[in-house]
Amino acid sequence: MTDAQETAADSSLRTAGGGPPDDVALDEASPTPLLEPRDGIPPVIADAASLAEVVSAFAAGTGPVAVDAERASGYRYGQRAYLVQLRRAGAGSALIDPVACPDLSGLGEAIADAEWVLHAATQDLPCLREIGMIPERIFDTELAGRLAGFPRVGLGAMVESVLGYVLEKGHSAVDWSTRPLPEPWLRYAALDVELLVDLRDALEKELDRQGKLDWAHQEFDAIASAPPPEPRKDPWRRTSGMHKVRKRRQLAVVRELWNARDRIAQRRDVSPGKVLSDTAIVEAALALPPNVHALSSLTGFGHRMGRRQLEQWQGAVDRAKPPPATELPQPGQPHAGPPPPRSWADRDPVAAARLTAARAAVMALAEQLNMPQENLITPDTVRRLCWEPPATPDAQSVAAVLTSYGARAWQVEQVTPVLVAALSATA
DSSP, X not given: OOHHHHHHHSHHHHHHTTOSOTTSOOOTTSOEEEOSOTTOOOOEEOSHHHHHXXXXXXXXXXXXXXXXXXXXXXXXXXXXEEEEEEEEETTEEEEEOTTTSOOOHHHHHHTTTSEEEESSHHHXXXXXXXXTOOOSEEEEHHHHHHHHTOSOOSHHHHXXXXXXXXXXXXXXXXXXXXXXXXXXXXXXXXXXXHSHHHHHHHHHHHHHHHTOHXXXXXXXXXXXXXXXOOOXXXXXXXXXXXXXXXXXXXXXXXXXHHHHHHHHHHHHTSOHHHXXXXXXXXXXXXXXXXXXXXXXXXXXXXXXXOHHHHHHHHHHHHHTSSSOGGGSOOSSOOOSSSOOGGGHHHHOHHHHHHHHHHHHHHHHHHHHHTSOHHHHSOHHHHHHHHHXXXXXXXXXXXXXHHHHTTOOHHHHHHHHHHHHHHHHHTO
């Protein structure tokens, strides 16, 4: 049993955040199913008066606030939140409908001085930001698990291995835009925040025992302070199966079909994949059908698709044909920074040797520290350093390069010595 599990076995910890009753024994060999929230399933908050009561209750609560959000990925356009769950000592749990209550900035301000506990925070923070909930301090239990060396860091796996309870996870991929939400889904949603603070407390103690707590705080601060990501350039290039598309005219077809699909999906508020599959887009690009009849014979454009829809997609294909070659997209995704590592051996064998040595050094250190390599230092940072290393690869210059690429202080401190050694050995 790890220190984290011993901490969780303490009944005072297990009940502080709304865990199971004190008389439930934690059996490490047989995890206990957690079937009902301790206080029952809270009502869904869907009007201003009820929301004001929740804001008041959570403002008066104490300690960290467990926060989660459910989206309708695969069903609706975009990544908006369709349910927000919270739990705090002294306030209990709350389920809020952000469709009926689209402005939760008042709630965000009421708990602004508290630490927000999320699992995989980078997934939920964008949709929470859209409804006015922006934390100042966070604790990410998934990232904490990675830094602590847990092999499985999904919420269910973490709750089971650390706290000894089994969460029912059967509703994780349902359509959360459904109204009214079925009771089993609401139960699942409430249980997602039931033990989140308990898990945070146990992981904090485990990170402290391993000497990694300050590292975790630096990571959490970086996530909380990160600006919203820039819009992705040429998102159509991420169409599944794009590796088959080589010619520029074919790339133009992918672009036109992708953009047409995106406009329709946004207008209908449905997932783009429900409008037209990536497979169909790639098939049309490869075939360059001259007319609707030829298009209808391709995968994804079968008999279930009406004539009007076929003409719509054929129109997108036709729009890709007239532009002169100078306006056609170039093969390969434009990117800043070093080229793909697979081309290094031909373009710069010395840089390739540096990268091989640096990767091996980072891997060995990550194993020693018992954490994933990408959490120790991002692969992109290592590639950039190896492609354009400082003239004199000493500790000061390497640390400066790592910092300029966004590495946190703890990462710089840990990886600088091994990277200096790797660069020096291949100079």
